[in-house]
Amino acid sequence: MQCDVAALSDVGHKRSNNEDCFGYDLAKKLFVVCDGMGGLAAGEIASRTAVDHLLTHYSRGGSGTMAMEDSLHEAILSSNMAVWAASQTGPHVRGMGTTLVAACLDQSRIVIGNVGDSRAYFLRDGACAQITQDHSVEAERRRLGLQEDAASLRQFITRAVGVAESVQPDFFTAEVGPGDSILLTTDGLTRYADAGKIALEVNRHASVAEACAGLIEIAKSEGAEDNVTCLLLRLL
Ligand SMILES: [Mn+2]
Secondary structure, three states, X not given: OOEEEEEEEEOOOOOOOOOEEEEEEOOOOEEEEEEEEOOOOHHHHHHHHHHHHHHHHOOOOOOOHHHHHHHHHHXXXXXXHHHHHHHOOOXXXXXXXXXXXXXXXXXXXXXXXXXXXXXXXXXXXXXXXXXXXXXXXXXXXXXXXXXXXXXXXOOOEOOOEOOOOOOOOEEEEEEOOOOOEEEEEOHHHHOOOOHHHHHHHHHHOOOHHHHHHHHHHHHHHOOOOOOEEEEEEEEO
C-alpha cells in the first residue's frame, strides 16, 4: 500500500530545546515519534537514539501480521537496549529515557506499538479515534476507575524506553484502506487537542503537510508549553 507522509516538530513557546524526535523509512513503511526526557541535552539524545535505532533495526521477518508485530517488538526492545546502554556512559545521561509510538504497514494492515504517553490516532471518514493507551499515572488511574487527582500528575509516565534493561510495549493492529490516516503525536499536542479537534483540523486540509502545520499551530495558539510533534500518514 502506498502512502503520503508529512512530519513536523516545533520547540514550542516555553522550552529552550526540542526533546521530541521523529523519523520514518518509506521503503520499510515504518514511522516513529519519540518524546525524550532527562536533564540538559539527555532527552534529545534519548529520543534521537531511539528513533535512529528503530529505523535501522526494524526488518520484516516472515509474513503475516504476527510477523510484523514481532519485528516491531524486537526493534523496540533493541531501541530500549541502545538508550539504556547510552545512559550508562556518564552522569549527564544517567536516567534518560523516551516515549515511543511507532507504526508499520504491510499491504492491508497496520501495527502500532507504544511506550509512554505519545499517541497514535486513527482517522477515517472524517472521524478520529485514539488508538494507544497512555502509560501515565493519570491515564492508568482513570482506567482503574479512580478519581483524577490533578493535572500535576499528568506529566508522570509509567513506562519509558531506555530507563531499564527491559520494556513492555503495547501493540494494536487494524485493517486499513485507501483514505485512512494515522497520526503519531506527542503530549505537546494532545494536552491542547482531543480527537474531535484533531479530526476537524486534519479534515480542513487537502495535504498531509498542511494538516501537520495546522495541528502544530493549534498547540502554538494555546501556549505550546511543551515541544510538539506530529507525523501524519495517509494511505493512497
Ligand atoms: Mn512532551
